[in-house]
Amino acid sequence: MPEPLLLLEGATLDAPDGRPIFSGLDAIILPGERWRLRAAPGTGATALLRLCAGLVQPDRGRVRLAGQAPDVDARHPFVEAGHLGWVPTDGGLAVNLTLRDNVALPLRFVRGLDRESAQAEAARWLDLAGLGRAQDLRPPVPADRGCWLAALARAGAKGARLWLVDRPAGDLDPAAARAARTLLAAAARDPEAAFLVVGGDWLEGPVQDLGLMDGRLASGSGA
Known part of the structure; x- marks a missing residue:
């Protein structure tokens, strides 16, 4: 079996008042797998993704990202190499940069592209996201759904190997939903790319389902 991109063993996260948000979660995501949460x-989906991304630490149990424990206070080689595609609900973009510059920035400083090449690659992925005409906006x-699509473009442009995609703010209109499916289909052409996406029907091909209810995970077959 290849090394898991993500491993959860008994992962438990508590709220500030001590109440468990979720408890004893076990999961393995291998290269090439597509999971829909x-x-x-x-019910804790965002907290779970933040835990997987290393933005918070488990109160009990363990998390492994490409074989190593993520640490909020230390650099992780998987993240430093640009392999993590973190897409929060609000997009997590820098408000002082245009959409194109937001997408191009990791291409320059992670992939080492020159400015012109990074800008061109960013524009290509923003076109896939249906944001070609908005790429010079900040x-x-x-709106937030556009920022969410731009964050998808950023993850695709840098060649993320593990995508952690939270749901967008509100329902996507048909055009935005088509753009999300088109972009994720382009990213999934990489046979090593794995996806954990909250809700939605944006992933094509065989998708496995995970259900999070009452702080527990249950797996099943998706469409």
């Missing part, structure tokens, strides 16, 4: 709003324009 089914979870109602407010967040929060377009």
